[in-house]
Amino acid sequence: MALPDGAQTITITDSRTHPDGGPMRGRIVLRPAPALVTNTAAGHIAQGEAEARWVDGVLSLTVLAADAEGYDPTGYTHTVMEYPDDAAGRVYPVLLTTDLGPTVDLAALAPVEPYSGDYVLVPGPTGPTGPQGPAGTAEAEQYTDDAIATSEATAASLYLPNALVTWDSYMAGATPLSPRYFAHRGRGMVSPEHTLIGYRAAAAQGFAPEVSVVCDAQGEAWCLHDATLDRTTNRTGALNTYTTEEIAQQVRTDARTLLGRGWEEQPLVPLRQVLDEFLGRIPILLEAKTNDSVVPVQQLLDRFYPHAYRSVVWKCHVGTLSLPWAKNRPNPFPTWVYLDPETSDAAMDAKDQWVDAWGVATTFTDPQISRIIDRGKPVYAWPVYRRSQRDRLTGLGVVGIMSSDPHYVSRTTPMRTTDRWALGVKESGGLPPVDYDDTYALQFGEGADEGWVSLPVLPNQSYGLGAYSPIAGSAAGYRIGFDMKYKQLPDSGIHGGYFFGKESDDVYRFTNPNASGGYHVVMRASGDMELYRHTAGVTSGTRISSVIDTDTPVADTAMSFEIDVTPTTVELRRTDGTGWTTGPIADTTYRGGYHGLSNGSISDLDTRPWWRNLTTTGL
Missing domain, CATH: 2.60.40.3390 (Immunoglobulin-like)
Structure with a gap:
């Protein structure tokens, strides 16, 4: 219209x-x-x-x-x-x-500030006519000192601008059809979580970062999800046993096992630095994660950031006692209160007066989420790293998506057609079966294996390639090309392979009843090559090709493959030899553009497949 x-x-x-x-x-x-x-x-x-x-x-x-x-x-x-x-x-x-x-x-168009800032004039007494002398300067300085001593908040407002991007403006018009995206843990599935590099990337892409904080032994607030350093850093123990100086000089976030060997260690970030850099430029969803951090964070905001209420969201668990502080004030903070699956209506009713939006986890059932949405307040969900999760949640009425990979989740188009795995850095849209778990992370090869990747987890695991999905293709269809090898050969009947044709980026697992159907490639250690169709909700696949007898794989030696998907056929070829093809198979069951790597039936990690040289092209 x-x-x-x-x-x-x-x-x-x-x-x-x-x-x-x-x-x-x-x-x-x-x-x-x-x-x-x-x-x-x-x-x-x-x-x-x-x-x-x-x-x-x-x-x-x-x-x-x-x-x-x-x-x-x-x-x-x-x-x-x-x-x-x-x-x-x-x-x-x-x-x-x-x-x-x-x-x-x-x-x-130079950027225009919606507000010009609040300023407080501090007048001094009228001085004598004539040149201003040293005494007059001293008097002006004294009046400024008196004003600062009288009211730190008033003094702070001399320097702090009003928010350029407020929470209200950021959320204006949010609907299930047009949800707003927040960067969970500062994009924790594509950047080391709660680091400046992650917050900056989120802000540059227009996503409000979630910032979790824990206080050290001296009451300084640092950006960290856990009370301890064990999971995400090079040190161990509770953060509140370290001094500010020790953290600044010795503690580093190490995300290489989760996000790839190409990442460098990152310093921990003080909350003050985040507020100084981002406050008013992008909204911040802020949570004090430990009991001993709540009051120091509140005092920091009250004393030094009097305009924070315009763009900082006070995020907390439904059981917190901090909500009255956020709302019972002349300028209340917006609040987001997240729930447990077992949170009762009575518990929500008790906090409702202080709540602007409710939070639900992706693990909640549809009826649980619908019950909370029916209360009439906006609902935000976390932690979302798949488009299929987004679609389910917004279909239920969720209007805010807390995503560990917001750039991928907020899109509907592929981001690249050729891999850059040699860089050793996890891509946006990399989809392990479980998020935030090193066990399921993609492993990047080193030395002679640079450019190769593998899945060091069993059994029946896969890795979705959302960066290349859905494949755009052409009217004639699309082609997927890749190399695969076994560094050590498994038993002859064991196979690894590739899945493709899925309409959704939900998890694919061999021998599992997956949520959406597709096809999978079987390349056995004997040299037998096959193509299967895997129906949604069914445990096993159905072979749609004959068994193609190719040369037996050689340990640590690349095999090359092409998959062609046309409107009417699918075909699998091994191209490091001649004549090794299933031929065009007249099967039109699945034509989705989501695809990825599959460990197939591998039962020994030493014999798992490795892949490289991925390409997707139109036919």
């Missing part, structure tokens, strides 16, 4: 390239500050976001002008959210009024 005739609009244009001249790809989203813009006379309401994509590096987007005649309110700002596919994004406000003309280039 178009805008009404005569509605005053502005067309935003943009043209940009990479440094080598290659065209930019990605999208730009414009979000007006008010939730609704209304023209009563025309019977028209404008709501939500507008979006456009760069095509060959060029973009154009027409929106209602912020001062369009007949519309209310007027003079508001738009938030511009830039999401390039392979470059850093930006989030900033602009004022799109008709005086800019019918068309304006985005490069000409």
Whole structure:
């Protein structure tokens, strides 16, 4: 539906390239500050976001002008959210009024602050006429000192700007069809969790970071999920037994077993640094994780960050005693209160007056989530790292997605077509069966195995390749190419392989009743090659090809494969020899674009398959 005739609009244009001249790809989203813009006379309401994509590096987007005649309110700002596919994004406000003309280039729009800041004037006594002397300077300094001593909050407001992006503006227009995304643990499944590099990436992509904090022995708040250092750092023991100096100099976050050998250790981040860098630029969902951290964090916010309530969300468990602090104040904080599966209605009723939004885990059942949504307040879910989880949750009515991989989860298109596994860094969209568990993480080869990857976990495990999904292909279909090897050969009947054709990115497991169906490749250590169809909800697969007799694999030697999927057929080929093909098989059961690596029937980790040289192309 178009805008009404005569509605005053502005067309935003943009043209940009990479440094080598290659065209930019990605999208730009414009979000007006008010939730609704209304023209009563025309019977028209404008709501939500507008979006456009760069095509060959060029973009154009027409929106209602912020001062369009007949519309209310007027003079508001738009938030511009830039999401390039392979470059850093930006989030900033602009004022799109008709005086800019019918068309304006985005490069000409300097960021505009929705507010200019609150300032407190500190007047001194009128001095004598004439040049200002040393005594006058001393008097002015004394008055400033007195003001600071009288009210630290007032003094702080001399320097702190109002929030440029408030929580209300960030959440405006959030619906199950247009949910808002938050970076769980600062993108903890693609960046070392609760590190500055993760928070910065989340903010650059336009996602509000979740920040968990624990206090050290001196009461300094550090960004950390656990009370101890054991799981995520190079040290052990409770954080509150370490001094500020010891943490700053010796404690480092080590995520290499979870996210790949290519990651360097990262320093722990003080909460003050996060607030100084991000407050007002992107909302922050803040949680004090231990009892001894709650009061120090509250005192820090009250004393040094008087504007924090505009963009900091107080996140806590339903059993916390901190909610009255967040809400019973002249400027209350927005709150998000997360629940346990067994949390009763009575327990929720007792806290309801202090709750702005409820939190549910992905492990909650559909009836549990629906019961909470029926209470009428917004519901946010965590920790989401699959699009299938997102679809289930938003289908139930969830409007906020706390994602450990928000860049992948918020998209519907693939991010690349050729692997870069030689870098040893986990990709956005890497889908192990279990998140935040080193056991299921993709292992990147080193030395002679650089560029190869494997799944060092049993039994029947797989790894989804969301970065390459759903495969775009063409009208003629798509092709998947990859190499596979066994460093040590398993028994002749044992196999590894590949799964493909799934409509969803839910977990695939060989010999399991999976949620969605697809196909899987079987490459046995005997040299037998087969193609199977795996029906949703059924334990075993059905062989749809004949048994193709290929050469017996050689230990630590690559075999090459191609899978072709057309509208009417599927075909599997081993291409490091000649004539090794299933031929086109007339099976049209599954045509989804989700795919990944499968350990198949491997029962000994030493004989697990390894893969490299993944490519996806259109036919």
